Amino acid sequence: MKILITGSAGFIGFHLSMKLLSENHKIIGLDDLNSYYNTNYKKKRLSILKKFKNFSFLKEDLSKEKNLYEKIKNIDVIFHLAAQPGVRYSIINPKVYIKNNINSFINILEFARNQNVKKLFYASSSSVYGNTNKFPTKENNKLNPLSIYASTKVHNEEYAKQYTNHYGLKTIGLRFFTVYGELGRPDMFLYKYLGSLKKKQKFNLNFNGNYKRDFTYIKDAVEIMNILLKKKLKSNYNIFNICSSKPVSLNKVISILDNFIKRPKIIYKNKNNLDSLKTYGDNRLVKKITGFKKFTLLKTGLQNTVKNYFELKLK
Numbered sequence: 205m206k207i208l209i210t211g212s213a214g215f216i217g218f219h220l221s222m223k224l225l226s227e228n229h230k231i232i233g234l235d236d237l238n239s240y241y242n243t244n245y246k247k248k249r250l251s252i253l254k255k256f257k258n259f260s261f262l263k264e265d266l267s268k269e270k271n272l273y274e275k276i277k278n279i280d281v282i283f284h285l286a287a288q289p290g291v292r293y294s295i296i297n298p299k300v301y302i303k304n305n306i307n308s309f310i311n312i313l314e315f316a317r318n319q320n321v322k323k324l325f326y327a328s329s330s331s332v333y334g335n336t337n338k339f340p341t342k343e344n345n346k347l348n349p350l351s352i353y354a355s356t357k358v359h360n361e362e363y364a365k366q367y368t369n370h371y372g373l374k375t376i377g378l379r380f381f382t383v384y385g386e387l388g389r390p391d392m393f394l395y396k397y398l399g400s401l402k403k404k405q406k407f408n409l410n411f412n413g414n415y416k417r418d419f420t421y422i423k424d425a426v427e428i429m430n431i432l433l434k435k436k437l438k439s440n441y442n443i444f445n446i447c448s449s450k451p452v453s454l455n456k457v458i459s460i461l462d463n464f465i466k467r468p469k470i471i472y473k474n475k476n477n478l479d480s481l482k483t484y485g486d487n488r489l490v491k492k493i494t495g496f497k498k499f500t501l502l503k504t505g506l507q508n509t510v511k512n513y514f515e516l517k518l519k
């Protein structure tokens with residue numbers, strides 16, 4: 205298949221591109237390589253992808269649609285993973301979330317409609333659930349976004365539903381829960397923690413380490429996407445939780461990391477009202493549809509991530 209992967213220099217887009225290249229698909233990667241976090245991560249991922257003959261790359265800003273139609277033709281499926289991530293940054297710079305998560309999303313929907321794309325997968329987020337007392341959160345739970353970032357993801361799901369209803373576009377929203385792994389995002393908890401250790405800096409641990417997160421290993425997430433790509437789904441509008449369904453506290457993660465590395469100096473901090481206290485998704489629906497059941501143990505995933513982090517050579 206000929207597949208467009210937006211955000212292919214990003215963490216999830218990179219791993220998905222690697223997986224689908226190994227399955228002999230033709231991949232067109234697209235990314236604007238913005239500097240929200242250290243661009244050396246994006247350049248490193250891209251340099252690995254560019255070694256594959258079935259991979260081609262376009263540096264484009266999706267919020268400006270003008271170039272898409274000329275440069276990208278005959279696409280079977282889109283995985284739209286490009287976005288401005290990060291809950292905290294959305295309070296500092298809300299407009300960039302509208303540009304990268306709303307305007308870009310409409311452009312991709314229009315592109316998919318006009319080019320008769322068969323399926324559009326797109327990234328949503330566990331943050332759409334916000335705080336709740338009902339766990340594990342099911343796909344049909346009431347949504348309660350706590351940040352502009354989370355709101356943009358709720359809007360993406362709403363717009364996707366309209367494009368399914370009015371134009372028959374097959375859409376598959378993927379609500380990712382704290383995806384971690386090799387070449388991960390340096391703005392997320394795990395990489396910040398490893399970075400503090402490497403640079404001998406203090407590490408700020410919010411909510412005294414009591415946040416619980418449904419950590420999901422990247423290789424499990426991309427395997428699920430690969431299976432979903434092959435499935436004939438009954439509905440044209442789909443939403444799936446992509447999670448291991450095993451929430452653990454940040455303190456527990458730190459105690460597992462103690463098996464492999466020393467601790468940086470930890471500064472205990474209060475909670476932040478933008479953060480959900482706990483994420484714990486119900487993954488029965490995606491397990492039923494894909495048959496994927498063997499999620500990687502957190503200890504194994506963390507060990508792989510730590511090894512990769514300390515071996516990694518960025519410019």
Ligand SMILES: NC(=O)c1ccc[n+]([C@@H]2O[C@H](COP(=O)([O-])OP(=O)(O)OC[C@H]3O[C@@H](n4cnc5c(N)ncnc54)[C@H](O)[C@@H]3O)[C@@H](O)[C@H]2O)c1
Pocket residue numbers: 210211212213214215216217234235236237238246264265266267284285286287288289290303304308327328329330379380381382383384389
């Ligand atoms: N990693 C997680 O745990 C997680 C959890 C929930 C949701 N998500 C969602 O999954 C998707 C992928 O996340 P990630 O962790 O790989 O993030 P990432 O930041 O590593 O990747 C996103 C990529 O999109 C690119 N991008 C942003 N705006 C663009 C634009 N206008 N045009 C072209 N490219 C643009 C960025 O340069 C970046 O490389 C995002 O939509 C994110 O919101 C991720």
